[in-house]
Amino acid sequence: xxxKRIISSIVLIGIxxxxxxxxxxxxxxxVLFIIAGLYEYFTMLEKKGISIYKYFGIGMGVIIPLxxxxxxxxxxxxxxxxxxxxxxxxxxxxxxxxxxxGVIVDxxxxxxxxxxxxxxxxxxxxxxxxxxxLGILAALLLITKLGDIGAYIVGRxxxxxxxxxxxSPNKTVxxxxxxxxxxxxxxxxxxxxxxxxxxxxxxxGAGLSILGQLGDLSESLLKRDCQVKDSGNLIPGMxxxxxxxxxxxxxxxxxxxxxxxxxx
Numbered sequence: 001x002x003x004k005r006i007i008s009s010i011v012l013i014g015i016x017x018x019x020x021x022x023x024x025x026x027x028x029x030x031v032l033f034i035i036a037g038l039y040e041y042f043t044m045l046e047k048k049g050i051s052i053y054k055y056f057g058i059g060m061g062v063i064i065p066l067x068x069x070x071x072x073x074x075x076x077x078x079x080x081x082x083x084x085x086x087x088x089x090x091x092x093x094x095x096x097x098x099x100x101x102g103v104i105v106d107x108x109x110x111x112x113x114x115x116x117x118x119x120x121x122x123x124x125x126x127x128x129x130x131x132x133x134l135g136i137l138a139a140l141l142l143i144t145k146l147g148d149i150g151a152y153i154v155g156r157x158x159x160x161x162x163x164x165x166x167x168s169p170n171k172t173v174x175x176x177x178x179x180x181x182x183x184x185x186x187x188x189x190x191x192x193x194x195x196x197x198x199x200x201x202x203x204x205g206a207g208l209s210i211l212g213q214l215g216d217l218s219e220s221l222l223k224r225d226c227q228v229k230d231s232g233n234l235i236p237g238m239x240x241x242x243x244x245x246x247x248x249x250x251x252x253x254x255x256x257x258x259x260x261x262x263x264x
Contacts, residue, residue, distance in 0.1 A: 004237025012235070012244070020137060026128045027069040030121060034061055036234060036241040037117040044226040045109055051102060052110045053093060060086050061118030068125045086111060121245060123252035127259075135193035136259065139186075142193075143205055144251045146186035147179040147212045154178025168220040176213060183209030204258075208251045215250030219243065 019025040038061045042054040064082065066072075090107045097103070128137045155175025163171040187205025188198065196204070219242055223231060232240025 006237075008235045008238045016141065020128070020141075021134065023128055023133070024069070026137070027065065027125050030124050031062060031065045031069075033241055033245060034065055034118050034121055036232075037121065037245060038113055040232040040234075040240045040242045041113045041117055041222075042110075044222065044228055044231060045113075047228065048226045050109055051106050052113070053090065053106070056089070056093070057110045057113050060089075061114045064114075064118045065122040065125055068122055068129070083111070083115070086114060116249065117242070120249040120253050123256045124248065126256050127252060130256075130259065136255075139190035139193040140208070140251060140255050141248070142190055143183050143186040143208045144212045144247050147183035147209045148216070148247055150182025151175040151179035151213070151216075154181075164217065167217055167224055171217070171220070179213055180206070180209045183212065204255075207258075208255065211250040211254055212247035215247040218250070219246035 015029070019029045035058060038058045039054070042052050042057055045052045046054070060082075067082075087107070090110055094100075094103050094107070124137065124140075127133055127140060130136055151171070152175070155170070155172045155178060158174045158178075159172030161173040162169070163173050163176055184202060184205040187201040187208070191198070191201055194201065194204075219231070223229070230239030231242035234240050235244060238244060
């Protein structure tokens with residue numbers, strides 16, 4: 001399992017290294033990850049017995065990253081327009097049902113998947129398309145994924161005290177601290193990419209570490225509810241796409257809003 005994990009990690013790093021230099025390739029890769037992530041999310045819900053609208057959700061979810069790539073923004077707050085249209089479409093689809101049981105759950109879980117996987121991960125494209133986006137995105141991935149690596153290495157080697165066993169039976173307090181330290185190291189290494197001072201980098205590393213771990217725990221919470229160990233088995237030794245992007249789902253949007261609204 002460890003060997004498979006190492007090989008899969010090398011392959012993923014290679015893919016990221018190849019696509020990150022091109023805005024178009026980076027955007028298309030994000031779209032593919034969103035499709036796979038949504039498929040895994042909806043499949044988990046199907047196993048739980050929820051009658052979601054899988055292919056409608058995937059189709060609507062693809063529109064978000066593509067609209068960002070091609071700068072199709074019909075209104076200033078186009079995301080709100082999209083959410084309204086998606087909700088109206090889901091409500092209209094209920095008229096074909098044979099019974100009314102589970103309507104609220106089906107609509108809510110479908111819309112949540114679109115927002116959680118597609119909208120959140122689409123901020124990776126927004127970061128890449130910013131001025132200096134290559135360095136910004138590279139820094140985000142370095143800080144976030146080093147945190148994941150730190151949690152795995154430290155937790156596996158020194159983990160003794162369970163963090164929240166109800167949500168994730170394998171995560172430990174020691175692993176969380178390891179993630180925090182590794183993210184701080186990643187932030188300091190990112191100085192040439194971001195150009196911020198060391199104190200600023202430490203604050204960014206701390207914030208992204210906390211967000212990344214919350215993203216990881218949030219996906220674990222969904223998996224526990226659906227009673228599955230991994231979101232999928234697409235990546236040997238590592239699980240599914242959602243298992244790999246869960247931390248970025250939280251760090252990317254906050255980092256984007258931080259850079260675009262606070263740091264100018």
